[in-house]
Amino acid sequence: MAETTRQRQKRQTRERILEAARTLMAGGRGLDSLGLREVARESGLAATSLYNHFPDMDALGLALIDSCCFRLRSAMEYERRSMIEIGPARAVKELVGRFVRYLNDYENDFRLLVQQRLGSHDRYRMRIQRELQLLVDELAEDVRQAVASQGREPVPAEQEAEAAIAIMFGAGISMLDNTVTARRVLADHACLQLEMMALGGRMMAQGTRL
Amino acid sequence: MAETTRQRQKRQTRERILEAARTLMAGGRGLDSLGLREVARESGLAATSLYNHFPDMDALGLALIDSCCFRLRSAMEYERRSMIEIGPARAVKELVGRFVRYLNDYENDFRLLVQQRLGSHDRYRMRIQRELQLLVDELAEDVRQAVASQGREPVPAEQEAEAAIAIMFGAGISMLDNTVTARRVLADHACLQLEMMALGGRMMAQGTRL
């Protein structure tokens, strides 16, 4: 069934509202400091019209976070086979490269996600935590498969993945206040840290301890 | 020169204001969603009285962040000699233990710092970034000294320290939404991850690569 004119226009307006909210947050403002009227003004609508799309401000925020999660997931998605076949060192580079590209494209998305991961709104937090846990789980599965395909001892993949995400997000946060060239240095550091991590995991799997 | 009655009362009131702001943020609210009048009400003062202590809301926020930084620094401070002498495995446990204790005592401080690290206010961000960099630097110096005292090859200490802070902060963020017992598990994970990191650094110093 084709989309009617009404449905299309409503959907477009809805997107316009979300886009307006994104614009307002571009300067680094927090989601909770955004006002309904302010968003309405930015999107060229009457304040009351927003109620035709979202029951209240919270629903708008959740929609925004949902779309941010979707874009993060899309950006970090890849073909597993290729990641596994290229070997660990290049896989690390590929992973970080993907993340840096995401950061350049959706800087404000990232800011929003990291900020709201600690926000007051429980629903927001849960949604984001779940998304990040999925990221960790997928990464852990990749690590396991890559190691298995090389016939090595099983490494603590969950821990590696968790640490890897923490390291990348930490680097990402630092990148936000830096120039594009400085970001490259930070990305290299992140690569090195991930390699150390992987190396340590491999040693630990062989029984080596500190 | 002793503190006069007036000076003492003013200082106490100032602290009362900051404490009120802390209370209001206890539920996880963002700093930018705090109102001057709201803080005044919470601290039992007239709104206008706050101007006797802070020129505007931004100054209040900065004072709050400053005190959070101070408490973080105090909590993570330790005697270097002891850290170096107990060996790497126990040093990791000590470090994480210290951080967990800080988190239990000053949960809202931590939330505030992590949130405002990505906030809109440049001065806030810079102040926090500087504080965290100091944390990284000190940790790196400890790693270097500990390694040197054992007569080992120099490891990439800066990178280890940076990753370590990222890992601990990542774990800390996860801990905020968990019970005390679940936090212990997360702390153990963080320890394991830090050990992997240290092990990988040592291997890398010996020339091993992925």
Place this chain on the structure above:
DNA sequence: ATCTTTGACAAACAAGTGTTAGCTGAAAGA
């Protein structure tokens, strides 16, 4: 062609915001 639905609108409401001006009374200094 007629009737119903509905997205967008302006007006209004009660409450909240940051900030300024001016007053008061107690502490500090002479």
Place this chain on the structure above:
DNA sequence: TCTTTCAGCTAACACTTGTTTGTCAAAGAT
């Protein structure tokens, strides 16, 4: 003891906020 200082107060100003009510015109349905 007299004067100055100043933390805290009330009142007021000019906004902004989220939300409700009722109107209107275009799209969809019959």
